[in-house]
Amino acid sequence: MLYRDERWADGTPCWVDLMVPDRVRAAEFYQGLLGWQIEVGGADTGFYGMAMVAGRPVAGVGETPPGQEGMPAAWTTYLAVSDVDKTVAAVTEAGGTVLAPPMDVMSAGRMAIAQDPAGAVFGLWQAGDHYGTGVLDAPGAPAWNECMSRDFAAAKSFYGEVFGYGFGDLSSGGFTYSTLDLAGRPVGGLGQLGPEVPAEIPSSWLAYFWVADADASAARVTELGGQVVDAPADTPHGRLVTAVDDQGAAFRLMMPNEQSGNPPGWKD
Structure with missing residues (x-):
């Protein structure tokens, strides 16, 4: 087992998270399948769950935000960036679309959601306290x-x-x-x-x-x-x-x- 305790290089897939209608049901499914321990955050995080292996984060489990009901359940891959605002500008210049503009996630980091010209959705993650996958x-x-x-x-x-x-x-x-x-x-x-x-x-x-x-x-x-x-x-x-x-x-x-x-x- 290898551990990671530093930022990922720009462009590296550094995190994945799941957005589903029922986060409790999702936690039960993936705990049963992958043996994760899921630590659930408070109301200020939307009860976002951190899936843990050997006490370190490997993935996130969240619930579809209010107002976005009907959005299909999906995993999102996040690519590491050192400047999410600069990368969002590059996404637009290259023909992509910004679906969710840069936003701070408390002290964890700064993120955005984008879509490539062929329609694939992905995330951008500028690490703060949370670097991403730790195992x-x-x-x-x-x-x-x-x-x-x-x-x-x-x-x-x-x-x-x-x-x-x-x-x-x-x-x-x-x-x-x-x-x-x-x-x-x-x-x-x-x-x-x-x-x-x-x-x-x-x-x-x-x-x-x-x-x-x-x-x-x-x-x-x-x-x-x-x-x-x-x-x-x-x-x-x-x-x-x-x-x-x-x-x-x-x-x-x-x-x-x-x-x-x-x-x-x-x-x-």
Whole structure:
């Protein structure tokens, strides 16, 4: 298990959070699936929950704000920035849209919500007291974040311009996919939604979480009232499950293999 106690480099996916109609029900689902301990904040936070692994934050669980009822349940990936106001200007200049302007989150940090030109929604996080994900390489911790886009070329141009990513081409057999690289190291992914994907599924960012057993976790999703969209399958980077929770938010689970690594203490 690895810990993180400093700010993430600009452009790095640093946090994920869930907005759902029923935060209590969501907490029960993900505690049952990923073993999280969820610490719920007070009324001044909207009772926002911090999902904890080994006593450190890995994700957030919140309730749909008043006035936004009917908004679909969804996970949001946040990209680290050192100046959220400056980045919001860059988003607009590159053809994106600002959905929620920069705002302070008490002393935790400063955030904004944006949308890329192909329609994928993501967050921006300028760290204050809260840096973001504090645990890596452990069951229940975030494993990967990727943007699956209806317009790969437009999205690639946008994210490269705003965040300065390099791109590592992993495309093959009609599947278009690139890593998002910072300082020569992949921090996320960008892929093209194929023609087989129903037209009503929009461009979106998708969060992955580590699990110790993909097949057992897939069964647990169903037991908890969620749905397995793609059954456990081996990939070069681990065994994957695509699922939606019991309120309709999509996510993926990943069990490491020899290539993705199995860090010391994984089974602790």
